[in-house]
Amino acid sequence: MSCWETIGDYALRSVGIGERLLPRDNFTLCQQITLIGSGLIWNVYFGVLAMASGFFLAVAVAMGKAARSAWVRKPSEWFILVFRGSPLFIQFFFAYFFFLNLKSVSPFFDSLTSAGLGALIVLFLNTAAYSGEIFYGALRTIPKGETEAADAYGFTGWARFRRIVFPTMLRLAWPAYTNEAIFLFHATTLVYFSGFPAWQQKGDALYYASYFADKTFNPFVPYPILAGYFILLTLVIIWLFGVANRRLNRHMPQELRRPIRFRPNLIR
Template sequence: MNGNDIFTPNTFEMYWSGLVNTVHLVFVSLVIGLIIAVPLAIARGSSNLWIRKPVWFFTYLFRGTPLLIQLYLAYYGFAFIPGIQDTWLWFFLEDPIYPALLAFTLNTAAYTTEIFHGAIQSTPRGEIEAARAYGMNRFTMLRRIVLPSAFRRALPAYGNEVIFMLHASAIAFVVSITDLTGAAYYIYARFYAPFAAFLFVAVLYMALSFSIQGLFKYLEKRLLGHLKPQS
């Protein structure tokens, strides 16, 4: 079959559904992962060993193992817990989107924790001393000085993490989620046109990636413009 024959209203509808599922999965996991990562990044720099070490172990575990393995464990692993199918949790676990969301969220939370931890640790000493001179307590200093400053410095690395998560979401189809890659695989299997099906999805991923890159470039220009040398 000619590759052009696969571009019909029905296949475009499937691509659209895959695009919506991909964006939804990536966006929700990034938002929840960011919410988790901020307090973990603060705890990661704690002087208390009992606070710092568990966070280190969490980031080490999820950064040191493949996301695909984490996805398989989240999707298949809970089914082996005795009696879980008789609990309310099974309502979420039997739908593949929730285990995938769990795996993606924990993975991006681990990477984002390290990104923000590094940004917090690199806060200029002068900013800390100025905040203390104003009489700020630790919480106020974190809220008004350290975290906003760290967020600006973390933008380039976090932008890369967002793009990585977009690309990594392509593995979601292995647990029967119809994302962009899943839609392409279905269309390829039905029409036997792998080149056209996957090339079209590659273009969509590329468009999303450049859109994200453009957004972060704009944010960097707005938030980090004062660091550029004046001409």
């Protein structure tokens, strides 16, 4: 089988398109690159949807934590504490068995035990908690002069938040939020190694890398391929967020613009 035939058979296998059976022996480099790249589709799926949906909850949580009312502030503080204080791996396990119990109550909850929805909910809540803390820190560092100028011009309520507070908060938080986005995409590799099983061997990139490592007893081929894919994915994220960062800071003098720097979380 040529490499082009392998790509045609396995490039979309992780989403159920193409050859159903995985190769059993005589593994080629092309097979490993293709299948691991196919699994990366799921990592991108989890990362993009969790980041896009978690952004709005993160803003709400940050505003809630900054609120004066304890009835609004305390739930936000506890939400951040629970999801930042517990390991993501444990959150996957807890959520899976919780959804499994709900499934036994009613078939309506059956979809929650699938990784495509159940694991996505966990990632959504986890990134919302971390991003909420980032946005809250940015809210605390908004220059007082900007809010005083907004008050002087008569901005109140939603108009004040939309035109003054939110853009400044986003600009200040964006470099740290970029690192959160990078970590989130890396964290998607935990999905199929926690409670959520892969259905019909439709796993993510790490799932296929582990498959080849187990079959060949040689981790020095599939895992470097996996690392290479995630390095490329990280570079794409940095570029995209860098474009957004320049857009957010377009009105600032060049010497005051904050560039995007990659600062990985060593412990989480």
